[in-house]
Amino acid sequence: MKKVLITGGAGFIGSHVVRLFVNKYPEYQIYNLDALTYAGNLESLKDIEKAANYTFLKADINNSQAIEDLFMEFAFDNIIHLAAESHVDRSINDPMIFVKTNVIGTVNLLNAVRKFWGPNFDNNKRFYHISTDEVYGSLGTEGLFTEKTPYSPNSPYAASKASSDHFVRSYGETYNLPYVISNCSNNYGPNQFPEKLIPLFISNIIENKSLPLYGDGNYTRDWLFVIDHAKAIDLIFHKGLNKSTYNIGGFNEWKNLDLVKVLCEIMDVKLNRQKGASAKLITHIEDRPGHDKRYAIDATKINKELGWEPSVTFREGLEKTVDWYLENSEWMQNIVSGKYQKYHMD
Ligand SMILES: Cc1cn([C@H]2C[C@H](O)[C@@H](COP(=O)(O)OP(=O)(O)O[C@H]3O[C@H](CO)[C@@H](O)[C@H](O)[C@H]3O)O2)c(=O)[nH]c1=O
Numbered sequence: 001m002k003k004v005l006i007t008g009g010a011g012f013i014g015s016h017v018v019r020l021f022v023n024k025y026p027e028y029q030i031y032n033l034d035a036l037t038y039a040g041n042l043e044s045l046k047d048i049e050k051a052a053n054y055t056f057l058k059a060d061i062n063n064s065q066a067i068e069d070l071f072m073e074f075a076f077d078n079i080i081h082l083a084a085e086s087h088v089d090r091s092i093n094d095p096m097i098f099v100k101t102n103v104i105g106t107v108n109l110l111n112a113v114r115k116f117w118g119p120n121f122d123n124n125k126r127f128y129h130i131s132t133d134e135v136y137g138s139l140g141t142e143g144l145f146t147e148k149t150p151y152s153p154n155s156p157y158a159a160s161k162a163s164s165d166h167f168v169r170s171y172g173e174t175y176n177l178p179y180v181i182s183n184c185s186n187n188y189g190p191n192q193f194p195e196k197l198i199p200l201f202i203s204n205i206i207e208n209k210s211l212p213l214y215g216d217g218n219y220t221r222d223w224l225f226v227i228d229h230a231k232a233i234d235l236i237f238h239k240g241l242n243k244s245t246y247n248i249g250g251f252n253e254w255k256n257l258d259l260v261k262v263l264c265e266i267m268d269v270k271l272n273r274q275k276g277a278s279a280k281l282i283t284h285i286e287d288r289p290g291h292d293k294r295y296a297i298d299a300t301k302i303n304k305e306l307g308w309e310p311s312v313t314f315r316e317g318l319e320k321t322v323d324w325y326l327e328n329s330e331w332m333q334n335i336v337s338g339k340y341q342k343y344h345m346d
Contacts, residue, residue, distance in 0.1 A: 002028045005076035008083030010040035012192045016230040022048045035060040039193040061105030071116045080128045091157035102160035127179045129168040134158035144298035147245045180240040185249035185297045189226030190324035202325045205267045205278045215287035217257030220294040224250040225317035228310045235306045249297025
């Protein structure tokens, strides 16, 4: 029986990973550790909260003593580390919280692992660090990020994630910690906090508010449905090679403006609005400082080594996502108003 600690399990990607592991591996104990910051939300896990193999632990990875106490109490033997500040615009306004959570928080976890699992690490134990393709910086019109692309982060968020990746690798080299890292492209799907492009624009279209597109909108991202990311994490956790890195992406590049136009078309149909009504809301605004031009992932390694590939097309994933937000308007209202946070603080 494994005792798997999943950090950040109340967040967007984390909640999908927790659900998949709780349902697929009833023989594992799954511990969801989350600080429940603005983007964390236990409402996303209502369907599994009473499962016998699931435990929620409220703690902040910045608090090293709290982390050690939990290691002492629960003797975790595997970690999937997703807890992170993740929004680029927030990192531009306040870089320090990104240093604290993403860098120091990760090092706190690594130190706890060293203390409780070391000095002779058993290879059945594994520290799995979830990261982003943003560590590689920006591409021109050609080429793809591979696992060998040098790191060149441009935003404070990307720099904090790059730093945490380096710390994980350094613990592998210095202390022989068994680890694996994956770097994924842009995720979308149910339960994403409406500060990110897709849920923000869905929410604004519903409310007939303008759609604030940075600059000319000719920025390119590779998009992956969050459940496909969770499935990739499952495979890498179980079968990924020790001390290696996997890039995860959908081979699904879109310029922001083109993506938003497709989203607008879908929303017009779902909301019974006149064709073109949602697109009229598109408003070009001042660009994001240091805006990375293009991200595109070469996901050949994970495909060849582990047989992973996305299971839904972008159109299917977008439709599912829009349907989820239309059916869960209360979730959206509560998370935006901060109601869930107030509830967590009570
Ligand atoms: C929120 C927002 C975004 N954008 C643009 C900026 C980007 O080119 C694109 C996507 O923006 P975001 O949704 O903020 O995501 P991006 O900056 O690419 O970063 C995401 O994708 C990364 C993986 O590539 C993750 O590591 C990050 O945590 C995640 O936030 O849309 C707009 O034009 N207007 C907006 O209001």
